[in-house]
Amino acid sequence: MNQLRVFKELYYESPLTKKELAETTDLSTPTVAKALSGLISRELVNEKGRRDIPTGRKPITYGLNNTSIYGLGVDLEIPDLRIALYDLSRRKIASKGTYVDLDDLQERPVPHLTDKLNHELQGLIYHEGLDESSIVGAGIAASGVVQEGSFRPFSRFESPSDIELKGPLEDKLGFPTSFGNDVDLQLLSELDRLGPIEDPGHVALYFSARLSGKRQPTVRIGGSIAIGGELFLGGEGSAGEFGHMSISSAGNSRTPETKCGNTNCLESFVNDELSDSDGFAVPKSVVDAIQQNIKDLVFAFSPSLIIVDLDAFPEITGQVMEELEVFTDGLKETMGLDKVEIREPLDKDRSVTRGAVINYFNKSLLDPKEFSTLMRS
Ligand SMILES: [Zn+2]
Known part of the structure; x- marks a missing residue:
């Protein structure tokens, strides 16, 4: 749990020194050091150089390892479809916009969306030269009421039935997902800042x-x-x-x-x-x-x-x-x-995808149970 406390500090503010981390977490410096070494070996955190201080030895600072794992953000503003990859610091590293075929969507919504998303993601991974296993999960945004991974693909009051996307999408992509309403996720992105x-x-x-x-x-x-x-x-x-x-x-x-x-x-x-x-x-x-x-x-x-x-x-x-x-x-x-x-929103590009990834990170990286699973994997 000490690892999560230290990780959370660095998640919102980095780089920090061991001493600064000990102060903000109320942990002892040796405990912080132990937590850091675990986080470093799991590649969530790395050294960020030395802090420039006027006198004495310049201490090492620590921050998020932004080249180890990524989250995928998806904005289903049907017929528009936007995907983007974010690093641990919630910075966009790559994105792609496309659209879905409305006839295909109507006829076979789930296979159409899962195939399309997987295809676009593979393209992005290839283009960026990333390791497929570095993508740990996805946040999905859709308009209207979004619950447990189902949503209505058109406007909230126009399509009679919800489509269940979560299970099939996780099977196809091979990693967990979390869903949310697009405006909620925009707010989440603003709160993160x-x-x-x-x-x-x-x-x-x-x-x-x-x-x-x-x-x-x-x-x-x-x-x-x-x-x-x-x-x-x-x-x-x-x-x-x-x-x-x-x-x-x-x-x-x-x-x-x-x-x-x-x-x-x-x-x-x-x-x-x-x-x-x-x-x-x-x-x-x-x-x-x-x-x-x-x-x-x-x-x-x-x-x-x-x-x-x-x-x-x-x-x-x-x-x-x-x-x-x-x-x-x-x-x-x-x-x-x-x-x-x-x-006005700080996210000038109104990045719903960023909020979607933060939603996923909140429920995985910052959740005690999920975090310990991640540390053991
Ligand atoms: Zn109304």
């Missing part, structure tokens, strides 16, 4: 509006919630669907049809307004509705961090964030609310 969150009451919200589909693009509005650094998924994994909360009906004469079952939901409203606009500027009604939705979330969750990802409307991002700043600043006086950090 913040480092471990100690405050159990820390609430982070991710609000996302993305375009999906090529011929008839629609705006998909999604969200995700993390409490104390852990994703809050709700009972059935569907928590955080901010886009299906209804918007205020006062002043709106139109109530578009919804597929989700909630009258006048934000996502339907936004797409309805857009289909009716000239297509040049984002209608004010859309900006207002999005702004209002995020404001309501502030009252519902009292967040410390709100990440605003308006990939579908980059031109209104500044405006929405400014108004939110003013709004949350005002709440300091009325509600005694702490300063709310409002920002």
Whole structure:
């Protein structure tokens, strides 16, 4: 277990010296040294040179071994398919984008996806000159409700049945996988950049509006919630669907049809307004509705961090964030609310694949049981 404690420190911050590790883990220096030698022989950690200090012997620093094992991240934004390999430091080392054949997918979804993913992965491994056994597992991202490795390949409310991908995919690829919702995984990637969150009451919200589909693009509005650094998924994994909360009906004469079952939901409203606009500027009604939705979330969750990802409307991002700043600043006086950090995602390429790999690492490398299995293998 001491090995996991030392590994976790280095996972979030490296390089560190033995002395620094002893301080942050509350372990003795000999215990740290013993843990390090185990981690080094398993090739999870290596020496990173010496720390430059003004006087005395410069101590050796240690960090993650970034050439020993890799995780595969997969983003199933059907029909788009993106795969990427990440090292232990969660840095992307290679990626590939392609698309799936919708007719094939409809007819035989599981074999089509497993064959396609395996083919793309083999290409990436060959291209990068990697050893196949260095890929230890995969994180898979899909939209909608994703549970136990099954998901609905089209939009959440359009395809009647889930497909079970986990078992067949693990058989084909030969390593374990973990599945998650794409917006949840984006939030996970952002949280990873913040480092471990100690405050159990820390609430982070991710609000996302993305375009999906090529011929008839629609705006998909999604969200995700993390409490104390852990994703809050709700009972059935569907928590955080901010886009299906209804918007205020006062002043709106139109109530578009919804597929989700909630009258006048934000996502339907936004797409309805857009289909009716000239297509040049984002209608004010859309900006207002999005702004209002995020404001309501502030009252519902009292967040410390709100990440605003308006990939579908980059031109209104500044405006929405400014108004939110003013709004949350005002709440300091009325509600005694702490300063709310409002920002855009740090992952500029909106790498869902990165979050997917982090999801896998969290459940394997950072899990006590899985970690000891890995150390013994
Ligand atoms: Zn809806």
